[in-house]
Amino acid sequence: GQQLNQSPQSMFIQEGEDVSMNCTSSSIFNTWLWYKQEPGEGPVLLIALYKAGELTSNGRLTAQFGITRKDSFLNISASIPSDVGIYFCAGVNNTDKLIFGTGTRLQVFP
Amino acid sequence: SAVISQKPSRDICQRGTSLTIQCQVDSQVTMMFWYRQQPGQSLTLIATANQGSEATYESGFVIDKFPISRPNLTFSTLTVSNMSPEDSSIYLCSVSGYEQFFGPGTRLTVL
Numbered sequence: 001g002q003q004l005n006q007s008p009q010s011m012f013i014q015e016g017e018d019v020s021m022n023c024t025s026s027s028i029f030n031t032w033l034w035y036k037q038e039p040g041e042g043p044v045l046l047i048a049l050y051k052a053g054e055l056t057s058n059g060r061l062t063a064q065f066g067i068t069r070k071d072s073f074l075n076i077s078a079s080i081p082s083d084v085g086i087y088f089c090a091g092v093n094n095t096d097k098l099i100f101g102t103g104t105r106l107q108v109f110p
Numbered sequence: 111s112a113v114i115s116q117k118p119s120r121d122i123c124q125r126g127t128s129l130t131i132q133c134q135v136d137s138q139v140t141m142m143f144w145y146r147q148q149p150g151q152s153l154t155l156i157a158t159a160n161q162g163s164e165a166t167y168e169s170g171f172v173i174d175k176f177p178i179s180r181p182n183l184t185f186s187t188l189t190v191s192n193m194s195p196e197d198s199s200i201y202l203c204s205v206s207g208y209e210q211f212f213g214p215g216t217r218l219t220v221l
Contacts (some may be wrong), residue, residue: 031208042202042212043153045111088152092208097168098143100153 004101006089012107013079021087021104022073029091032065032072033098038085046087047074079108112137112205114213122219123193130189131216133203138183141207144176147200147215156201159186193220 006023013019023032031050035043047058049065049072056063062075072089089101113136123129133142142159156176157165165178180186190197198220204210 033209035212040214040217042114042204042215045209045211048209096207097155098208098210103152 004089004091004099006087006101006104008104009102010105010107012109015079015081015108015110017079019076019079019083019106020073022071023089023091023101024071025091025099026070027093028069029093029099030069031092032063033090033092034061034063034072034074035088035090036085037088037103043088076106079106081108081110084108111211112139114203114205114211116203116213116216118216119214120217120219122221125194125220127193128189128191129193129218130187131201131203131218133186133188133213135184135205139205140183141205142180142186143204143210144178144186144188145202145204145212147202149198153202156188159188159203190218193218195220 004023004025033048034046036046037043047056047063052065052069053067054065060077064073087104090098115134117132144156145153146156147153155168156171157167157178159165159178159180161180161183175191177189200215200217202212202215204212
């Protein structure tokens with residue numbers, strides 16, 4: 001089946017640093033989504049991308065839909081302690097199903 | 111975005127028993143989904159809950175193990191039947207189409 005590989009698996013950074021994570025697939029996706037999950041909560045949608053090459057920002061977060069439609073990246077600028085959590089990419093495939101990436105665990109130290 | 115609640119938020123169950131998880135949305139939605147998130151893992155789609163018809167299950171999930179009801183456009187239930195420790199997971203419902211919004215999840219532990 002389709003798989004989304006996310007990297008890195010985990011990140012330990014200092015407050016104020018920028019963060020970059022990416023998601024790659026062997027298949028094409030029509031939509032890319034980025035979610036954040038905190039302990040005891042469901043995933044919360046951060047950014048949605050609908051067109052190849054699209055670059056979208058949400059505050060300190062910026063995400064891009066790769067031109068090949070097989071990848072996406074998420075950047076977080078000037079990280080703060082509340083950015084801690086697990087970040088998941090998700091792609092919508094040609095059967096309109098949401099396929100989730102393996103997740104990137106982010107830890108921010110003050 | 112829709113506000114989604116789930117009950118129970120967590121439960122500890124004995125093997126061989128069944129648990130029904132409820133998902134309630136504050137507005138009518140066409141599409142509702144159930145996901146499983148095993149410990150330390152990503153989310154896997156179990157099924158799409160269709161209003162007025164049987165749920166559509168993904169490969170590896172069957173109706174006998176995970177019966178789903180969808181009596182109206184704001185409510186759905188997922189039952190985890192004849193549980194074993196391998197069923198210990200977080201079960202999440204979500205709504206809408208591409209931009210899916212998730213409930214807080216039900217954390218299930220099977221002893």
